[in-house]
Amino acid sequence: MSGGVEDPVAAALALPLVQFDARPDVIDLGWGHPDPQLLPLEELRTAADEAARRWGPDLYAYGFAQGPAPLIEWLSNRLGEVDGRAPDPASIVITAGASGAFDMVITQSTRPGDVALVESPTYHIAVKLLRDHGLEVVPIRRDADGPVLDALSGTLDELHRAGRRPSLFYTIPTFHNPTGSVLPLDRRVELVRLAASRGLLIVEDDAYRELSYGEPPPPSLWSLAEPGSVVRVGSFSKTLAPGLRLGFLTGEPALTARLAQGGLLDSGGGIGHIPGLVVAVLAEGGFYARHVERLRSAYRERRDALVRGLSEALPETVELNRPEGGFFLWLTLPEDHAVSRLLEHSRANGVSFMPGNAFSLTDNLDASLRLSFSRYSPDQLAEAARRIGASYAQAAPTR
Template sequence: MLPIVQIVHRPGILDLGWGHPDLALLPAAALQRATATVLERYGASALTYGAERGPGPLIEWICARLAHTDARAPDPVDVVITAGASQALDLLCTLCTSPGDTVIVESPTYHLAVRILRDRPLELVGVPSDADGVDIDALEIVLARLAQRGKRARMLYCVPTHHNPTGSCMSLERRRALAAVAAAYGILLVEDDVYRELSYDAPAPPSVWSVAPPGAVVRIGSFSKSLAPGLRLGYLTADASLAQRLIGSGLLDSGGGLNPFVGLTVAEVGAAGDFDATVARLRAAYRERRDALAHGLRDYLPPGCRFTAPGGGFFQWVELPEGVDAGELLPRAEQAGVSYLPGSRFYLDAPRRNTLRLAFSLYPPQQLVEAARRLGKAIDDHIRFINGYVTD
């Protein structure tokens, strides 16, 4: 039988490489109720080509939600419904870049966003980040170097909130500085904001979009993390003129709004109070998983490994001792029954090979502790092998 899901399970391996949710946490019953209500309420109108911007009830609900979870609520004319954050980025590439344009990408960054950008004939340039996100001094150096070559950056992609892969969360001060640089240089800053709802210790900081001068930032949001990725539903907030350009695209003219039936269903999930309930449940579950993994890592990782538990999102970033290559460690880890993504996957250039990313979204707490134990043993064995105590 052909598969119906993307994930491939490998028996015997706790695979912390997948940034996917645990099926047990997905709100199937709430979606079933909402689907029935939508069909009852809207009849066949729910099933025809939808308004280009997206369904009105969903846009109104998103505006109201962001009034609570962000520092500024968008107007409905600032919002466009998308088929997830990935499709939003793709649409922005289609309408806001031309072949040969330069796009700046923080490094490390969400590796699959880089894949979307690489589907285009764009020049990608990395800018390093520190624990607080994009390094502004380094960004200005990159921009000056581009200017020396007679080039300007067209777009900058970054994940300021609960970063994939590092879990870092940019300070408000850095958000303001980044927005100011983008505005000063006329760069369209694409803020990937998919983890805003999954904040475990404190509310997420204001989005860069909310503190930026008008037109400098497009924020892309998603229901993949707060409800379910199979919905393929997200949104963007931009200034009204860019939003208007996007809804005038050939794609939306031909197909109408993206996933209108799903959009109406998600609006109903919100109206019925099931979005709040789901997000509260997810936050509690993922917080517990984050903590279990952190405890396991604290107990089992050998000296010289470093990590900081993230304040939200799905990912735990780990630094191995200098000289230990996470790519070389991987076969040994998999033999021990645990897997992950080597950190080098997330860098545009100059990868730090002693880093790795663990997703704590897929497994319950006990299995995460077991994964940490297996990883600790694999690292221990690998270090002893490197030091020549053991031969394979």
């Protein structure tokens, strides 16, 4: 449990209540979860009461297939403020997080045995989702900024020669998981142009757009593209709370209509009806914007604490990015160092992280690792950096 309060039902069943596997004495930087201290618990509780008062039985009814109108209308405006253009409400579907949105797009746009393209490295669980649907996942090489367009073009040619056409290309252009990178505007424009000219559907994972710690990020691929060639998936997990299971997708109205008329939403009604209406109340009066500002400053401080601590604890030969947003720091060790050895020593010293190869489809990231700075306080992150520094010294190659 993360909150320290024992739940009697969960304890009796011996089942955990939450996904995070808390181990006392381990600062686990492997998880990209928000800091529980930063969840707006009181505001969510008050908004839930107000939603029940305001909508009564309609709060507990099957919801409108596309999602609750008050949330969709607010979200359309919000995206207009933080992205290149506001989606028409008809272009939005409320989903069970970005994961649920991606799963719905895969269901709509692919058949088992199809090819799906992903940049490598990428968010490892997105690959799992694609494989859950029986897709063949083909990696596209990345440089420090994002997918290499010549590599994408080359793979499309190769597949074409083999008589195959990929169903989609999944990419995270903004505050990439795991590297933290941001795809520059000119490459965004080229990417959407290339995809449109080759009839390739882009699924853009925009889960971290709101969490920027410097300049706002460039507009989404979705906002730059011709209608129909990009579906963007988004999330309230990082800005409000992951347990809400609330996210969205923006796509052309033909796609949102197909989704709304599909069996899942026709049978079950809109996804996230209750949390969606609660969030619609919460967002009123500018709360969401103020909350995101607080998160930006809290996570900026956490990022800085980890970057500062690691810069002091590690030699300069360790490459360290300083992400401008999102939850992740990406480290690359000098060539003669193995991440597996560093991880072994780190765990023994009470700190953990994700090895780079977990995110790679080509197993060539033996020297890289991902550290998440989202879940712990600046003091804990400074301590984690000291432990990693000590582990690095112990894991140094002996020659």
